[in-house]
Amino acid sequence: MAITTLQAQEFKNELTAQSEFINFYNGCYTNKSDFLDLQITVMQEVWPVARTRIDYRIYRKPGNTLAYLCADSYHASHAPYGMIVGELIRYFTKSSRREYYIQDAQMLYHAFRNRGYTHRMLIQRLGHLDWSKREFYSAKGLQPKIRHIPGGGAVFNTQIDPVMQMAIREGFKLNLNWR
Amino acid sequence: MDSLAYTRELDNLILPMPWTGLIVCLDVVALYPSIPMKDSLQATLQFLKENTPLPNEAQLMIIKIMEWVVSNKYIEHENSIYHQVDGIVMGEALSVMVANIFMYKVVEEKILHKWRDYILHYVRYVDVILSWQSRHYKHKSSKMS
Numbered sequence: 001m002a003i004t005t006l007q008a009q010e011f012k013n014e015l016t017a018q019s020e021f022i023n024f025y026n027g028c029y030t031n032k033s034d035f036l037d038l039q040i041t042v043m044q045e046v047w048p049v050a051r052t053r054i055d056y057r058i059y060r061k062p063g064n065t066l067a068y069l070c071a072d073s074y075h076a077s078h079a080p081y082g083m084i085v086g087e088l089i090r091y092f093t094k095s096s097r098r099e100y101y102i103q104d105a106q107m108l109y110h111a112f113r114n115r116g117y118t119h120r121m122l123i124q125r126l127g128h129l130d131w132s133k134r135e136f137y138s139a140k141g142l143q144p145k146i147r148h149i150p151g152g153g154a155v156f157n158t159q160i161d162p163v164m165q166m167a168i169r170e171g172f173k174l175n176l177n178w179r
Numbered sequence: 180m181d182s183l184a185y186t187r188e189l190d191n192l193i194l195p196m197p198w199t200g201l202i203v204c205l206d207v208v209a210l211y212p213s214i215p216m217k218d219s220l221q222a223t224l225q226f227l228k229e230n231t232p233l234p235n236e237a238q239l240m241i242i243k244i245m246e247w248v249v250s251n252k253y254i255e256h257e258n259s260i261y262h263q264v265d266g267i268v269m270g271e272a273l274s275v276m277v278a279n280i281f282m283y284k285v286v287e288e289k290i291l292h293k294w295r296d297y298i299l300h301y302v303r304y305v306d307v308i309l310s311w312q313s314r315h316y317k318h319k320s321s322k323m324s
Binding site: 003005007008010011012014015018019021022023024025026027028029030031032033034035036037038040042044050051052054056093094096138141142 | 181182183184185186187189190192193194195196197198199200201202203204205206207208210213214215218285286287289290293294297302304307308309310312313314315316
């Protein structure tokens with residue numbers, strides 16, 4: 001028996017009841033949903049194996065005009081290259097099928113062509129990254145952002161804050177007595 | 180968990196065949212301006228007690244500094260300085276942590292425990308929740324009947 005949307009409403013109501021300050025927008029779907037920049041679809045596959053398959057690809061808001069940097073802007077020449085490479089990496093790490101990646105890459109190509117970039121420049125970048133590098137870039141993106149050191153703690157840089165230093169020299173003290 | 184990490188979860192998520200469940204997507208309305216300062220500090224203190232080995236003095240010091248940070252935020256607009264008195268400030272490093280702890284301790288914790296048998300998969304990114312539900316939720320009253 002299929003679960004009805006009343007269950008989603010009940011789940012939302014119970015979460016909302018936990019705090020008088022919190023309210024939720026509610027969306028309830030059976031075979032598709034958007035989460036962050038992912039568009040998720042559930043499909044029933046019958047071949048080669050009968051199973052329920054989850055597919056995902058890049059989600060764009062309906063108002064997205066793909067208005068990237070114009071070719072004649074005064075940015076350094078590496079800026080548009082970085083944007084294309086960054087977008088392509090995002091496309092293939094967040095697409096479950098190669099055809100989704102190709103569709104998105106084609107869309108990117110036309111978006112940049114509309115902003116005045118040459119076919120040659122774009123093909124150079126688009127040809128540089130292909131589906132075979134997907135796993136490499138996914139694994140790289142999933143690495144922890146903090147470099148851990150043996151025995152605990154994390155490596156980070158510190159510097160003296162001139163404002164706080166001056167304030168402390170002038171006699172400023174933090175009152176750390178709780179209650 | 181960001182969307183790249185979630186793609187890995189989706190790759191490993193096995194749905195029943197045929198899929199008759201629901202995908203519930205929830206988004207908190209204006210989370211940052213809605214979070215009450217006092218409740219968020221209490222939630223953070225509780226979180227520190229339950230999840231860290233820090234001594235009490237260190238926990239209280241963290242809370243005291245947090246209190247100072249969240250209650251001293253000012254905005255300048257057209258030569259006037261405004262003091263934000265509701266919610267937590269957007270764009271500050273501490274706010275993300277406070278929002279996450281508030282969502283976990285105050286909003287989610289009890290409900291997830293209660294609904295654990297009915298939720299197949301659950302993920303939250305600050306104020307956006309995605310929950311895969313594959314079983315009918317039964318009230319205590321309906322269970323009894």
